[in-house]
Every structure is written in structure tokens, then in C-alpha cells.
Amino acid sequence: MNIAETAVPELAPERAAEAKQRLKLQKWRRFKSNVPLLIMFVPVAVFFLVFRYAPMGGLVIAFKDYNFFDGVLNSPWVGFHYFEMLFQDPRTLEIIRNTLFLSVLSIVFGFPAPIILAIMLNEVRSMVFKRTVQTIVYMPHFFSWVIISMMVLTVFSLENGAVNRWVEAFFGEPYAFMYNKESWVAIFVGSGIWKDMGFNAIIFLAALTTIDPSLYEAAGMDGASKFRQIWHITLPGIRSTIILLLILSMGRVMEVGFDQVYMLQNSNVNEIADVISTFIYRTGLQGAQFSLTTAMGLFESLVALILIVTANYIARKFNEGLW
Amino acid sequence: MRATRGEKIFYVVNYILLILVALSCILPLLNIVALSLSDAKAVMAGQVGLWPVDFSLFSYENLITGTPILNAFWNSVQITVIGTLLSMAFTIMAAYPLSRKQFYARRFFTMAIVFTMIFSGGLIPTYLIIQSLGLVNSYYALWLPSLVSAYNMLIMRSYFANIPSEIDEAARIDGCGEWRLLFRIVLPLSKPLLATIALFYGVGFWNSFMNVLIYINETSKYNMTVLVQNMIMSNSMVQDFSDPDLIANLTPEGIRSAAVIVMVLPILAVYPFLQKYFVKGVMLGSIKG
Numbered sequence: 001m002n003i004a005e006t007a008v009p010e011l012a013p014e015r016a017a018e019a020k021q022r023l024k025l026q027k028w029r030r031f032k033s034n035v036p037l038l039i040m041f042v043p044v045a046v047f048f049l050v051f052r053y054a055p056m057g058g059l060v061i062a063f064k065d066y067n068f069f070d071g072v073l074n075s076p077w078v079g080f081h082y083f084e085m086l087f088q089d090p091r092t093l094e095i096i097r098n099t100l101f102l103s104v105l106s107i108v109f110g111f112p113a114p115i116i117l118a119i120m121l122n123e124v125r126s127m128v129f130k131r132t133v134q135t136i137v138y139m140p141h142f143f144s145w146v147i148i149s150m151m152v153l154t155v156f157s158l159e160n161g162a163v164n165r166w167v168e169a170f171f172g173e174p175y176a177f178m179y180n181k182e183s184w185v186a187i188f189v190g191s192g193i194w195k196d197m198g199f200n201a202i203i204f205l206a207a208l209t210t211i212d213p214s215l216y217e218a219a220g221m222d223g224a225s226k227f228r229q230i231w232h233i234t235l236p237g238i239r240s241t242i243i244l245l246l247i248l249s250m251g252r253v254m255e256v257g258f259d260q261v262y263m264l265q266n267s268n269v270n271e272i273a274d275v276i277s278t279f280i281y282r283t284g285l286q287g288a289q290f291s292l293t294t295a296m297g298l299f300e301s302l303v304a305l306i307l308i309v310t311a312n313y314i315a316r317k318f319n320e321g322l323w
Numbered sequence: 324m325r326a327t328r329g330e331k332i333f334y335v336v337n338y339i340l341l342i343l344v345a346l347s348c349i350l351p352l353l354n355i356v357a358l359s360l361s362d363a364k365a366v367m368a369g370q371v372g373l374w375p376v377d378f379s380l381f382s383y384e385n386l387i388t389g390t391p392i393l394n395a396f397w398n399s400v401q402i403t404v405i406g407t408l409l410s411m412a413f414t415i416m417a418a419y420p421l422s423r424k425q426f427y428a429r430r431f432f433t434m435a436i437v438f439t440m441i442f443s444g445g446l447i448p449t450y451l452i453i454q455s456l457g458l459v460n461s462y463y464a465l466w467l468p469s470l471v472s473a474y475n476m477l478i479m480r481s482y483f484a485n486i487p488s489e490i491d492e493a494a495r496i497d498g499c500g501e502w503r504l505l506f507r508i509v510l511p512l513s514k515p516l517l518a519t520i521a522l523f524y525g526v527g528f529w530n531s532f533m534n535v536l537i538y539i540n541e542t543s544k545y546n547m548t549v550l551v552q553n554m555i556m557s558n559s560m561v562q563d564f565s566d567p568d569l570i571a572n573l574t575p576e577g578i579r580s581a582a583v584i585v586m587v588l589p590i591l592a593v594y595p596f597l598q599k600y601f602v603k604g605v606m607l608g609s610i611k612g
Binding site: 030033034036037038040041043044045047048050051052053054055056057058059061071072117120121123124125129132133134135136137138139140142143144145146147149150151153154155159160162165194197198202225226227251258259262263277280281284285290293294297298300301304305308309 | 329330333334337338340341342344345347348349351352354355358369372413416417419420421423425426427432435436439441442443444445446447448449450451452455456467468470471495500501502526529530532533536537548551552555576579580583586587590594595598601602
């Protein structure tokens with residue numbers, strides 16, 4: 001628009017009038033096509049206001065003593081009372097620690113898994129084999145945690161579990177995988193990786209197709225081994241995808257999926273398996289301690305926000321930022 | 324180019340590892356299929372591996388007659404079909420305007436939606452909103468809060484924006500309005516993507532667990548995930564039997580397995596048809612912007 005306005009004085013008067021006319025028509029056309037678009041967008045805007053932004057406003061009850069009769073607006077202010085409670089109670093501190101522990105483990109082991117799988121699939125020559133494996137490994141992603149937990153419980157069951165039949169054959173005695181903390185953590189992290197590894201590999205497989213195959217030929221000619229080719233060509237080739245997904249996974253450091261924990265946990269491992277999401281469900285919704293658990297939720301959201309913004313800031317230094 | 328010795332070893336190891344990964348994904352499922360189709364005695368004795376022992380449909384019969392699984396199945400279908408349709412409509416209504424260059428405040432709205440991806444009010448404030456809208460114990464509590472997934476919306480928006488602008492300019496010159504442009508040109512050109520996103524929403528609703536647990540109080544309104552979860556947690560899910568002979572023949576394991584199969588079957592039924600689409604859809608998601 002600015003360009004058009006500054007350009008006008010240079011033109012002959014009648015041409016200028018014509019240009020103005022055209023500009024007006026353009027604006028009118030833009031307005032006309034905006035009307036249906038705006039009508040279309042209004043319900044969406046209402047949705048985001050009511051179900052996304054209003055709950056953000058609802059976070060104020062973390063600083064209030066919420067009760068049902070006074071509602072969100074009229075409940076009395078208590079300042080940081082509930083945050084003090086959170087950070088002084090050893091039980092809630094343990095829950096925060098568990099959450100961090102499980103999710104950091106999940107990221108450390110779970111993040112490289114799909115990259116490795118994608119590279120392995122990429123090295124397969126037979127298309128039939130590749131497609132078959134892909135079809136199978138994408139599948140668990142679409143199963144609910146109810147199904148996965150059922151499989152896990154069946155496979156690791158103390159009485160008839162397939163794994164324990166082998167353990168019994170070798171060591172004489174079955175091992176209570178689901179009731180010992182160490183093995184529970186391993187199964188928790190492992191089942192999460194197992195469920196999503198295949199599906200998450202898709203994005204890396206897509207990135208791998210952009211690498212120029214002549215690079216491998218040249219490297220092979222120079223006598224570079226397969227591993228050195230992967231290290232020096234494949235990984236740098238998908239670097240920006242890796243960084244992008246790493247930033248996104250930073251945002252999830254504070255969350256451990258509710259379904260997974262809820263269905264795999266049992267009273268023997270609660271000490272390690274109780275996390276923020278199960279705490280909010282049990283203490284907040286079942287125990288009606290809305291303010292305390294909202295404080296926990298706000299803490300979780302804020303840490304996630306800080307982590308994702310920081311990760312993006314660092315990535316931008318390497319020109320790979322998300323925004 | 325001939326493969327060197329090292330490369331040959333690499334390929335063999337690679338194939339073996341991939342076969343193992345694939346087996347780990349398929350064997351537990353086969354085990355559950357076998358358990359659900361085996362005779363109760365064999366299940367209890369732990370004889371069932373990957374193939375049914377003493378084939379019997381007993382578990383399925385009891386699942387259908389002794390538990391409210393059919394009701395839960397119907398609930399799951401309702402939740403999934405209506406939820407997916409609503410979500411698709413709203414996601415299109417969000418993605419289409421945001422993909423048009425001439426749309427006012429397009430950047431502002433996009434940023435406002437992206438912000439909801441990195442910061443959220445969390446469970447309790449959302450629950451309080453839904454409670455104050457009087458939606459508790461109704462399926463609207465499942466449908467409305469998940470109308471638009473910001474992630475799916477962004478994928479759809481970039482797909483719409485990548486439709487060559489010559490096509491819609493030509494349509495516009497012919498006097499085609501925005502609604503007709505959307506229904507006659509943009510949507511038909513985006514079928515593979517729409518199938519992918521519908522699959523993502525559909526699977527999300529079919530598998531929804533936490534929201535049902537939180538918002539639905541009446542047991543007759545439970546969907547399959549919550550019902551089956553209750554079965555797994557308590558061994559006393561079959562109460563209707565007084566026949567001692569029947570009880571002796573009943574294994575919770577067999578019935579649970581049958582329930583899991585009933586829950587997985589619809590996903591397995593659509594999975595092969597949609598696989599080529601969702602691979603494409605995820606790849607589109609990797610395109611920045």
C-alpha cells in the first residue's frame with residue numbers, strides 16, 4: 001500500500017486517478033472476500049477463547065483459595081500459599097522429581113530410537129521388506145494405552161508371562177518385573193519407546209530422502225565404512241529435523257502421559273511412579289483440592305514454556321530455530 | 324558397485340535387528356489373539372503361546388453376554404464418529420481462512436493458536452470451564468474441548484496454502500466465492516490430507532481414556548477403553564453368573580484378551596487403507612511454516 005501511495009505523484013493526473021480507483025477496488029475485493037472468511041473463523045475463535053484462553057485465565061485460582069460457591073472470580077486471594085505448600089511438602093517434591101526422572105529418561109532413550117530405526121530402514125535395499133517392517137512398526141502408535149498395558153502385563157506377568165517362562169528356565173525363579181522399581185522404570189520407558197518409535201521414524205525417513213545419494217557413492221569410493229558414512233553424511237543431512245524435534249520434545253520434559261502411568265502403575269511402585277498428571281487427577285479432581293493442583297499445573301506449564309523458549313533460543317544461534 | 328565384506332555384515336545385522344523390532348510389535352498382539360481364542364483351561368495353565376490351544380469362542384461369548392461391552396462399543400462409535408466430524412469441520416474452518424493471504428490479521432490469529440501449543444491452562448481450569456458450561460457427564464465434554472488440534476490445523480493450513488494460486492485465481496475470476504472455492508476446489512484437492520487428519524482425530528477419540536475417566540460419571544456411558552481398563556484392574560468384572568460350572572471355566576485373562584481384540588479390530592480394519600495417507604500427512608507436518 002505504501003509503495004502505491006508514493007508512486008502516485010509521479011504519474012500523470014488521469015493515470016493517478018485510475019491507480020487510486022484500482023486500489024480502492026482491490027481493497028473492496030479484499031474486504032468482500034474477508035467477510036465469508038471471518039464468518040468461518042468466528043466459531044473457531046470462540047473455541048480457542050473458551051477452551052484454550054479461558055483456562056489460562058482460570059490459572060488465577062492457583063493464587064486463590066478456590067471454593068465452589070465463590071467461583072473463580074470471588075474466591076479469596078492467598079498469594080503464593082499453595083506454591084509454598086508444593087515446594088515444602090516432601091511428597092509433592094517427590095512427585096516433581098519422579099516426573100522429571102521418567103520424562104528425562106524417556107527423552108534420552110526415546111529420542112534417538114526413531115532416528116536409529118529410520119537410518120536402519122533407509123539402508124534396506126528390498127522395498128517389500130522395508131514396507132512390511134514399516135507397516136508393522138507404525139501400528140502400536142494407534143493402540144490405546146489400555147491395549148499396550150494389557151500386552152505389557154501379559155508379557156511380564158509373574159505367573160504365565162512369556163518373559164518369566166524364560167527367566168524361570170534360566171534362573172529357576174520368576175522375577176516380579178512390574179513390582180520392582182528398577183524393572184518397572186525400564187518397562188515404563190521401554191513401552192513408551194516401543195509404542196511410538198515406528199511412527200516417529202516417519203518424519204526422519206522423510207528427511208532422509210532429501211540427502212543426495214551421490215554423496216554416499218563418493219564416500220564409498222573413498223573407502224568410508226558404512227558407519228562413517230552414517231556419521232558424516234546421514235546424520236548431518238537430517239540435522240535440522242533432529243534439532244526441530246528436539247526443541248519440541250523439550251516442551252514435554254515436564255509431562256508424563258497420564259494414560260501410560262495410570263495404567264502401568266501399581267501400589268508397589270507408587271514411590272517412583274506417581275507423577276504430576278496422576279497427582280492432579282487424584283488430588284485435584286478426586287480430592288477436590290483445586291487450588292493446590294492448579295498451582296502444580298501452572299508450575300508444570302511455566303517450566304515447559306521456559307524450556308521450549310530456551311531451546312529455541314539456543315537453536316536460533318545455530319540458525320535452526322522453530323520461530 | 325559390489326558390497327565389501329564389512330558392508331555385507333552391516334546389511335545382515337541390519338536385517339536381523341529390523342526383523343526383531345517388527346517381531347516385538349507383532350508377537351504380543353498374536354499372543355493376545357491366541358489367548359482370546361483358547362480354551363479357559365489352557366489359558367489358566369499358561370500353555371497358550373502364539374497359536375490358540377483347544378480353539379474356543381467361549382471368551383467372546385462371555386464377553387458379549389456377561390459384560391456391557393456391546394454398549395461400550397456403541398458408545399465408542401458415537402464418540403468417535405461425531406467427534407471426528409465436528410473436529411474436521413472446525414479444523415477446516417480454522418485452517419482455510421488462515422491459509423488465505425488476503426485474510427485480515429492472519430498472522431495474529433496464527434500466533435495466538437501456536438501459543439496454545441506451548442502454554443496451556445492445564446487440567447483443573449479446563450475442568451472448571453467444562454463444569455460451569457454444564458457439560459459434565461455428556462459427550463460434549465469430550466467433543467468440544469478437542470475441536471481443533473493446533474498441530475493438525477497447522478498441517479492443514481500449510482497444505483491449503485500450497486495449492487497453486489493459479490487455480491484459485493482462475494476460479495475467483497469466474498466469480499467463485501470463498502465458500503464455493505473451499506468446497507469445490509480446495510477440499511477435493513486435499514483428500515489425502517483430510518483422510519490423514521480424520522484418522523488422527525478418529526484414533527484419538529477411539530482411544531480416549533483420561534477425558535472419559537474425568538468427565539463421564541455414568542458407567543453406562545463409558546467407552547471401551549475405560550470399560551476394559553476397569554476389567555483389567557478388577558478381576559470381578561463378570562457378576563451375572565451363578566452357574567458354578569461356568570465360573571470354573573472362566574478366565575479373566577481370556578475375556579480381557581477378547582475385549583482387547585474387539586477394541587483393536589476397528590483400527591486394524593482401517594489401518595492398511597490409510598497407511599499410505601498418514602505417512603504423507605506426517606511428512607507434510609515436517610514442512611516448516
